[in-house]
Amino acid sequence: xxxxxxxxxxxxxxxxxxxxxxxxxxxxxxxxxxxxxxxxxxxxxxxxxxxxxxxxxxxxxxxxxxxxxxxxxxxxxxxxxxxxxxxxxxxxxxxxxxxxxxxxxxxxxxxxxxxxxxxxxxxxxxxxxxxxxxxxxxxxxxxxxxxxxxxxxxxxxxxxxxxxxxxx
Amino acid sequence: xxxxxxxxxxxxxxxxxxxxxxxxxxxxxxxxxxxxxxxxxxxxxxxxxxxxxxxxxxxxxxxxxxxxxxxxxxxxxxxxxxxxxxxxxxxxxxxxxxxxxxxxxxxx
Numbered sequence: 001x002x003x004x005x006x007x008x009x010x011x012x013x014x015x016x017x018x019x020x021x022x023x024x025x026x027x028x029x030x031x032x033x034x035x036x037x038x039x040x041x042x043x044x045x046x047x048x049x050x051x052x053x054x055x056x057x058x059x060x061x062x063x064x065x066x067x068x069x070x071x072x073x074x075x076x077x078x079x080x081x082x083x084x085x086x087x088x089x090x091x092x093x094x095x096x097x098x099x100x101x102x103x104x105x106x107x108x109x110x111x112x113x114x115x116x117x118x119x120x121x122x123x124x125x126x127x128x129x130x131x132x133x134x135x136x137x138x139x140x141x142x143x144x145x146x147x148x149x150x151x152x153x154x155x156x157x158x159x160x161x162x163x164x165x166x167x168x
Numbered sequence: 169x170x171x172x173x174x175x176x177x178x179x180x181x182x183x184x185x186x187x188x189x190x191x192x193x194x195x196x197x198x199x200x201x202x203x204x205x206x207x208x209x210x211x212x213x214x215x216x217x218x219x220x221x222x223x224x225x226x227x228x229x230x231x232x233x234x235x236x237x238x239x240x241x242x243x244x245x246x247x248x249x250x251x252x253x254x255x256x257x258x259x260x261x262x263x264x265x266x267x268x269x270x271x272x273x274x275x276x
Binding site: 002004005006007008009010011012013014015016017018020021022037039040043044142143 | 172174175176177178179180181182183184186191193199207210212214215217218219
């Protein structure tokens with residue numbers, strides 16, 4: 001059986017009956033586990049982004065990037081910030097035409113700082129690392145205003161899946 | 169926010185095709201594989217009130233251990249339903265839905 005793109009597990013949530021009657025259900029999630037497959041993670045990347053998920057291994061997500069015809073592989077480690085954002089921490093970047101020489105991370109960080117698109121929930125964190133507030137992405141980016149997500153508390157990667165754990 | 173309806177446990181899956189359609193805001197297709205839902209009497213009454221046509225008095229519901237009582241009036245005639253069944257089991261099959269009352273075990 002094919003791996004689902006997204007698996008949502010162990011959901012604990014509250015729903016207001018009045019809002020259901022008004023056909024504008026408000027859902028407050030107290031806890032949830034979100035598991036994204038390689039395909040699932042690729043699909044939720046910002047449209048037009050010059051990158052795709054290559055694979056997810058133990059504690060790492062490998063992205064294939066293509067910037068102006070130059071292809072590369074980015075190794076990133078998903079982490080959680082104290083404020084509950086998902087931090088995509090760069091571990092190494094290599095251009096495919098020069099695979100034995102890593103691109104300096106400071107240079108990549110500078111490029112991210114300069115070219116990071118302005119999108120709801122997408123932030124430039126400490127050390128020019130990408131940080132994502134998934135509650136804001138769902139609310140403002142995906143138009144799911146009625147879904148209130150708790151902060152991200154833990155993240156892990158392995159066996160083709162990224163697992164995000166949210167709870168209050 | 170009122171907390172009348174609680175999802176105690178649920179699991180949902182979205183396929184690649186379903187997620188692609190969802191991301192493009194074309195369609196929504198999800199598969200629910202586990203569900204544990206509870207609703208308070210207040211929430212049930214709010215839902216009944218919302219479903220009752222305007223100008224009519226909504227029925228009211230009371231729930232206690234193993235018992236559900238529904239009462240109201242329509243066209244000046246009172247009605248009451250007292251379900252002293254313990255609980256229900258909802259079965260899904262090719263034949264459709266089947267709702268079966270389930271007595272509580274003694275002392276349960």
